[in-house]
Amino acid sequence: MKRVLSFLAMFRRERRPGDLVFAVAFLVVAVLAAAALPSQARFLGNKEFVSEPGFWPLIGVGMMLLFGGFHLMTTLNAPRLPGRLKEVLLWGRSLEYVAWFAVYVFAVPYLGYLPGTVVFAVVLSARLGFRSRLELGLAALFAVAVVLVFKTGLGVKLPGGAIYQYLPHSLRSTFMVNF
Amino acid sequence: MHVLLQALDLVLSWQVIAALLLGSIGGVIIGAIPGVGPAVAIAVLLPATFSLDPLVGLTLLLGIYGSSMYGGSLPAILINTPGTAVNALTTYDGYPMTQRGEALRALGLAYGASFFGAILSIVLLILLSPVLAKIAPMFGSREIFLAALLGITLVIVAHKGQVAAAGMLAGLGILLNSVGMEPVNFTMRFTFGLNWLTSGLDLIVVVLGLFAISQAFLLMVEPNASPKMDGIKGKMSSAICEVFRYKRVAATGGGFGVLMGMIPGVGEFTAQFFSYTAARRASKDPDLFGNGSPEGLVASESANNAVPAAALIPLLALGIPGEALTAMMLSVFYVHNVVPGPALFQGQLHFVYALYIALLLLNLIVIVFMLGSSNLLIRLIKVPTRFLGMGILILSFVGVYSLRNSSIDCLIAAGFGVFGLILKRLNLPIVPIILGMVLGSIMEVKLRASMAQINGPLDFVNRPISGLLATAIVVIVVVSAHSSIRERLQQKHEKQAPAEAQ
Numbered sequence: 127m128k129r130v131l132s133f134l135a136m137f138r139r140e141r142r143p144g145d146l147v148f149a150v151a152f153l154v155v156a157v158l159a160a161a162a163l164p165s166q167a168r169f170l171g172n173k174e175f176v177s178e179p180g181f182w183p184l185i186g187v188g189m190m191l192l193f194g195g196f197h198l199m200t201t202l203n204a205p206r207l208p209g210r211l212k213e214v215l216l217w218g219r220s221l222e223y224v225a226w227f228a229v230y231v232f233a234v235p236y237l238g239y240l241p242g243t244v245v246f247a248v249v250l251s252a253r254l255g256f257r258s259r260l261e262l263g264l265a266a267l268f269a270v271a272v273v274l275v276f277k278t279g280l281g282v283k284l285p286g287g288a289i290y291q292y293l294p295h296s297l298r299s300t301f302m303v304n305f
Numbered sequence: 306m307h308v309l310l311q312a313l314d315l316v317l318s319w320q321v322i323a324a325l326l327l328g329s330i331g332g333v334i335i336g337a338i339p340g341v342g343p344a345v346a347i348a349v350l351l352p353a354t355f356s357l358d359p360l361v362g363l364t365l366l367l368g369i370y371g372s373s374m375y376g377g378s379l380p381a382i383l384i385n386t387p388g389t390a391v392n393a394l395t396t397y398d399g400y401p402m403t404q405r406g407e408a409l410r411a412l413g414l415a416y417g418a419s420f421f422g423a424i425l426s427i428v429l430l431i432l433l434s435p436v437l438a439k440i441a442p443m444f445g446s447r448e449i450f451l452a453a454l455l456g457i458t459l460v461i462v463a464h465k466g467q468v469a470a471a472g473m474l475a476g477l478g479i480l481l482n483s484v485g486m487e488p489v490n491f492t493m494r495f496t497f498g499l500n501w502l503t504s505g506l507d508l509i510v511v512v513l514g515l516f517a518i519s520q521a522f523l524l525m526v527e528p529n530a531s532p533k534m535d536g537i538k539g540k541m542s543s544a545i546c547e548v549f550r551y552k553r554v555a556a557t558g559g560g561f562g563v564l565m566g567m568i569p570g571v572g573e574f575t576a577q578f579f580s581y582t583a584a585r586r587a588s589k590d591p592d593l594f595g596n597g598s599p600e601g602l603v604a605s606e607s608a609n610n611a612v613p614a615a616a617l618i619p620l621l622a623l624g625i626p627g628e629a630l631t632a633m634m635l636s637v638f639y640v641h642n643v644v645p646g647p648a649l650f651q652g653q654l655h656f657v658y659a660l661y662i663a664l665l666l667l668n669l670i671v672i673v674f675m676l677g678s679s680n681l682l683i684r685l686i687k688v689p690t691r692f693l694g695m696g697i698l699i700l701s702f703v704g705v706y707s708l709r710n711s712s713i714d715c716l717i718a719a720g721f722g723v724f725g726l727i728l729k730r731l732n733l734p735i736v737p738i739i740l741g742m743v744l745g746s747i748m749e750v751k752l753r754a755s756m757a758q759i760n761g762p763l764d765f766v767n768r769p770i771s772g773l774l775a776t777a778i779v780v781i782v783v784v785s786a787h788s789s790i791r792e793r794l795q796q797k798h799e800k801q802a803p804a805e806a807q
Contacts, residue, residue, distance in 0.1 A: 142731045152473060159480065159495075167483070168492045174756050179487040182479060182749050183494050186741070189476025196469035213730065220522040220726050224719045227518070227698060231706070231715040247699060254525060254691040265695070272699055280353050282707045 141204045144213035149194070149201040156190035163187055226250055238287020239277055240305035243269040278304045312658035320361045321663065328368015329667040330674055335369060336376030338686045341693065342389045343373035344516040347633050349700040351509055352707045359641040360656065363634060364663045370630050371423065371613045371664055372671045378415040378606060379682055383408060383534045388686075391573040394581060394605040401597030409537050413544020414599055415606045416675045418555050421548055422607030423668045425559035426566070426614040431661050433618075438654055441622045441647035443770050446758065449646070450751035451765075451774035452625050453744040456569035458778050460740050462785040463575060471737045474728075478741020481506050482749075489753065501713050508742055510705055510714045512633055514721025515728075515735050517701040522726045524694030531689045537679045545672070547599075554584045554600050555607040562611025567618045569627035573609040580608035614664050621645050621657055625747065629736045632743045 167180035175181060226246075234242040244266050251257075251265035276282045286302035293301055315321070335346045346369050354362030377388030382399030395415060402411035444452070457475055464471035484495045485505025496502040548555055558580035565576035584604035585594045594601045619625045624646035626632035638645050643656070650657060688696075705718045728735050759765060766775040 144727075145731060148727060148731055148733075156473070156476075162495070162497075166493075166495045166497065168490075168494075170490060170492075177489075177753050177756055179490050179492045179494060182745060183483045186476045186478075186480030186483060186745070189479065190473050193469045193472030193476060197473055200469055216526055217723070217727050217730070219526045220723050223522050223525050223698070224723060227702070227719050227722075228716060230702065231712050234702075234706075235712075243699060243702075247695060250695045250698070251692065254695060255529065256689070256692055261692075265692075268696060269699065272703065276353060276703045276707075281356060282353050282703060283710060284703065284707055285710065 141201075141207055142213070143207045143209035144217070145201045145204070146206075147210060147214055149198040152190070153194045153198050156187065156194045159187045160191055226253070234287070235285045236288045238290050238301065238305065239284045240270070240273045240301075241287065241289070243273055273305060308655045309658055311655035312662055315360055315655065315659040316662045316666070320358060321364050321659075324357070324361045324365040325368055325663060325667050325670060328365040329372040329670045332369035332372030333376035333671055333674060333678070334682065334685055336373030336388045336392075337379045337682045338376075338688065338693065339380050339386045339388050339690075341520070341697070342377075343369050344629055344633075345520050345697060346373070347630055348509070348513045348517045349697070349704045351512070351633055351636065352704050354637055355640045359637060359643050360659055360663075362637050362641075363660060364667075366630075366634055366637065367613070367660065367664060368667050370634075371610075371667050374606070374610050375416060375419050375671050375675060376682065378419065379412065379679065380534070380686065382411045382415060383683070391577070391609045394577050394609075395602060397595050398598045398601035398605070401595075402599070402602070405597055407597070408535075409539040409541065409544050410547065410599070411597075411602060412537065412679060413541055413546075414548055414551075414602050416541075416672060417545040417548030418551075418558065418603040418606035419610035420545070420668055420672045421552070421555040422559040422562050422609070422611035423614065424665070425556060425607075426563045426611035427661055427665050427668070429563055430614050430618065431658070434650075434654065434657060434661070437618065437622050438650040441650040443768075444623055444647050445768075446751045446754040447765055448768070448770045448774060449623055449625070450748055450755055451771055451778070452569070452619070452623050453747045453751065455774055455778050455781075456619070456625055456627065456740065457744050457748075458781055459569055460737050462781060464734055464737070467734060468785070468789070470733050474734065475737040475741040478738040478743075479745035481511065481738070482742040482745040501711075506717065506742075507708060507714065508636055508739075509633075509708055510718045511721050511742065512629070512739060513701050513704045514718035515725035515738060516629070517697055517704065518718055518722030519725025519729060519735075521694045521697035521701060522722050523729055524690045524697070526726070527690070529689050529691045531687055533687070534683045536683060541676050541679065545676070548603060551600055551603040554587075554603045557583055557587075558604045558607030559611040562608040563615045565608075566612035566615025566627070569619050569625055573612045576608040576612055577605050580604040614661070617660065617664075621660070622647065622650055626740070626743055629739045632739050635743060 163180070163183060167183040169178045169180045230242065230246040233246075237245065247265040247269035248262050251262055256262065256265065277284050290298055290301045331346070332343065335341050335343060347366050350365065350369070354365055357365070373389050374391055377392035378395050378399065379388060381387040381392040381395040382403055385396050385400040387393045387396055399411045399415060402408070461468055461471045461475055480495070484502060486492070486496075486503050487494050493503065558576075561580040561583070562573075562576045565573075565579070581594070581601060581604045584600050585591045588594065588598070588600050590598065590600075616627050616631050619627050620631045620635060622645075624635070624644065626635050635645065643649070643653075701718065702715065705715045706712075708714060725735060755765070766772045
């Protein structure tokens with residue numbers, strides 16, 4: 127019975143550390159969006175209100191304000207859980223991987239999809255703590271497999287690489303198209 | 306009969322068969338790896354399917370959607386960790402059975418119940434299709450608008466205990482959908498003068514960010530984990546056949562799955578809830594539920610696997626997705642200029658049947674695969690979670706960059722990745738954002754089209770289906786508000802009672 131009751135609890139909201147930070151930040155964004163509404167969405171005045179270009183942004187912002195306000199109120203009413211700073215710092219730690227991803231995105235058009243992906247996989251694996259030869263080899267193998275499946279096999283449009291122009295003429299177009 | 310033969314002709318091409326094999330077996334593997342899940346896989350594969358024939362692309366995605374729950378039950382039963390979110394309930398009875406030394410029996414029952422629920426659902430849908438084909442044309446602009454509004458309402462109220470969060474995130478989805486140049490009057494909305502926002506935010510960029518990249522970030526920032534499992538010994542086929550001892554439970558579960566799957570915004574969790582509660586009520590041994598009850602396991606697995614086929618009904622008949630995975634599939638239809646909705650049922654019923662046959666075949670492939678693959682899957686899923694995160698990030702790049710060859714799209718997706726990570730850490734729902742974007746777009750177009758046909762607000766509800774839909778919306782809002790208030794008052798009363806006693 128106890129387990130069935132805790133199953134029912136799965137359908138209820140559980141408070142988490144960092145709830146309040148998120149609820150406040152969301153409401154601030156909603157207020158800023160509401161303040162920007164007159165300049166960022168137009169009401170032309172020559173058609174029904176619901177057909178105005180600004181009608182749906184108004185609905186979206188309205189829902190964000192109304193429900194965001196309720197969400198903040200319920201969060202304020204809930205017992206405070208310790209670990210807020212730790213949680214926010216964990217969110218911040220994801221920014222490191224945004225930076226890794228951005229470097230990969232901007233490097234691929236220069237390095238080419240195959241070399242860029244292999245380098246990214248190997249370096250990121252090492253950063254994540256997988257530093258043995260086998261682990262680095264598996265990371266490189268995974269990268270090659272992804273390139274072979276998506277670019278070579280399925281022909282998904284992914285960039286070649288500026289570096290490929292230094293390849294011999296006979297190889298250049300093959301690399302551009304397949305790797 | 307002629308339509309069925311046409312559908313069979315479509316399905317029996319080597320491309321569709323290959324997509325079926327790849328999707329169904331890939332889906333089982335993806336479902337079995339805790340931390341990946343079908344949403345991540347579908348989001349990553351979505352752009353790759355744009356270059357495929359619509360049926361091939363959809364079959365691949367359906368394969369992953371329909372088979373992932375089979376795989377998800379494996380770690381749920383063996384290590385108490387659900388492979389996909391909808392397998393959470395499986396841990397309640399599956400894991401205690403493993404602790405009792407009945408792992409093979411639990412796995413067999415889970416696979417058998419999943420198969421039972423899925424087949425029941427598909428057969429019901431094939432039988433229902435002619436009826437749907439008759440009803441679908443009765444849906445004009447105002448009915449589709451109201452059905453989309455009903456979908457948004459249900460998505461919000463179905464998040465019990467998180468209604469405010471679901472509402473604000475659905476609102477965010479509606480706002481995100483409106484960003485860019487508005488297509489009727491060509492005015493800019495929330496572009497802040499930035500050229501790269503003129504074409505708006507692509508749904509797939511947002512989906513990949515919120516589901517796939519967020520999962521990659523989450524796996525990389527959290528401590529590494531590698532599931533440890535023991536192998537399975539014994540004959541799986543007899544374990545699977547044991548489900549027929551619980552056919553009444555499985556049929557009820559499948560029925561709830563079909564019913565809940567058809568209603569936009571409700572889905573697997575509610576189906577499981579009803580199925581599990583009904584099975585417990587009818588059981589001779591209700592106290593075993595939550596402690597390793599075979600009936601509980603069958604109730605949960607049959608209900609969740611009946612949902613994918615049923616979820617196709619609002620998508621195919623009305624063009625309205627009920628949850629995130631069908632919302633992603635909608636973009637495959639749009640890319641190929643196949644417009645789901647009443648016209649699809651009238652003009653391309655063979656295409657609809659082909660999808661159902663594909664679903665039927667994929668369940669057969671999966672159940673055959675599961676007969677001898679549990680030990681292989683156990684070996685495959687021992688991938689360290691941080692390594693998995695790196696893999697998902699590399700695959701996400703394929704999905705985002707290939708859309709428009711845009712680095713900016715990748716950065717936007719990464720931004721949504723951080724937002725998705727925060728939502729996941731806070732246990733807040735992501736689905737309302739996606740449905741807000743998809744249903745917001747449908748509501749905008751259909752409301753505008755409806756305005757040309759009506760003279761006053763009452764004209765909106767003067768047709769039987771629109772009247773029914775409007776009444777349903779009002780009833781759902783009122784009942785939901787009433788039950789929330791009653792629950793709050795009860796909680797307040799429970800808190801006050803001990804204080805007064807003191």
